[in-house]
Amino acid sequence: MNVHDPAVKKSAEAELADAPQGDACHPMFTNVPSSVGFNKLRKRLLRQARQAIAEFGMVGGGRTPRWLVALSGGKDSYGLLAILLDLKWRGLLPVDLIACNLDQGQPNFPKHILPEFLERNGVPHRIEYQDTYSIVTDKLSENSTYCSLCSRLRRGHLYRIAREEGCDALVLGHHREDILETLFMNLFHGGRLAAMPPKLLNDERDVMVLRPLAFCAEDDLAKFAEAMAFPIIPCDLCGSQDGLQRNAMKAMIADIERRMPGRKEAMIRALTNVRPSHLMDRQIFDFAGLDQLAQPPEEKTK
Ligand code: SF4
Numbered sequence: 001m002n003v004h005d006p007a008v009k010k011s012a013e014a015e016l017a018d019a020p021q022g023d024a025c026h027p028m029f030t031n032v033p034s035s036v037g038f039n040k041l042r043k044r045l046l047r048q049a050r051q052a053i054a055e056f057g058m059v060g061g062g063r064t065p066r067w068l069v070a071l072s073g074g075k076d077s078y079g080l081l082a083i084l085l086d087l088k089w090r091g092l093l094p095v096d097l098i099a100c101n102l103d104q105g106q107p108n109f110p111k112h113i114l115p116e117f118l119e120r121n122g123v124p125h126r127i128e129y130q131d132t133y134s135i136v137t138d139k140l141s142e143n144s145t146y147c148s149l150c151s152r153l154r155r156g157h158l159y160r161i162a163r164e165e166g167c168d169a170l171v172l173g174h175h176r177e178d179i180l181e182t183l184f185m186n187l188f189h190g191g192r193l194a195a196m197p198p199k200l201l202n203d204e205r206d207v208m209v210l211r212p213l214a215f216c217a218e219d220d221l222a223k224f225a226e227a228m229a230f231p232i233i234p235c236d237l238c239g240s241q242d243g244l245q246r247n248a249m250k251a252m253i254a255d256i257e258r259r260m261p262g263r264k265e266a267m268i269r270a271l272t273n274v275r276p277s278h279l280m281d282r283q284i285f286d287f288a289g290l291d292q293l294a295q296p297p298e299e300k301t302k
Pocket residue numbers: 106146147148150151235236238239240241242
């Protein structure tokens with residue numbers, strides 16, 4: 001199923017229209033704005049998440065899957081949780097959800113915000129404290145950027161928690177812009193053509209990593225977080241700067257979009273429409289084997 005196929009878009013819209021509306025909403029949506037603008041934004045995010053879930057086969061068959069939804073306290077992870085709960089509430093996501101925050105011991109991390117938010121909204125959750133911050137600051141010099149090691153340690157703990165909670169998948173709030181920035185980081189600095197997959201199996205092959213917001217725009221998630229009045233936890237508490245390279249990619253992509261609107265969509269579409277025969281990777285396309293397919297000259301003239 002292709003997300004850019006108008007028929008797919010229409011069927012996701014039809015499903016949303018048929019799903020329960022109005023007062024029948026998850027408690028998280030009780031006091032949201034009733035404006036047309038907000039409703040359109042909410043529906044767009046729901047439709048895009050629903051399409052990513054369908055297109056990349058995130059909900060397998062068999063028993064009801066159980067997803068561990070990583071909640072950092074940033075706008076994207078709050079948006080992810082709200083969108084998944086909304087889809088589930090409407091009967092469009094047959095999955096058990098458990099939110100998880102890993103408190104990594106960053107100085108001044110406001111420990112009360114997430115448990116209070118989750119309890120207030122009746123969301124099953126697990127809060128875990130693991131002081132990876134001290135490990136990172138012990139191992140790296142003050143001038144290093146911490147993010148790479150910090151993320152690896154976090155991911156390891158989240159996999160473990162997913163196993164302990166009997167979850168099939170770890171669900172992350174990465175969105176369209178995260179994917180495009182990673183694409184250009186790999187292209188410009190890594191010498192490889194790769195982005196951030198919407199669905200990935202971990203090395204141990206026991207936890208799937210899912211990114212249902214792969215088609216959602218960061219701007220939409222920011223507007224959604226503001227309208228929903230999520231209690232955002234600032235992401236710079238650790239004092240580390242995320243890579244300057246990533247920020248440069250973000251600025252470059254934003255500049256391209258400003259000068260030629262619609263390019264972000266086109267680039268995401270390109271990632272779903274790859275022609276190995278028109279690239280140069282012999283691992284994924286057998287250029288030498290083309291000779292076997294070529295017709296001998298005498299056959300052409302018959
Ligand atoms: S910004 Fe801080 S908490 Fe976030 S990944 Fe980087 S080091 Fe870790």
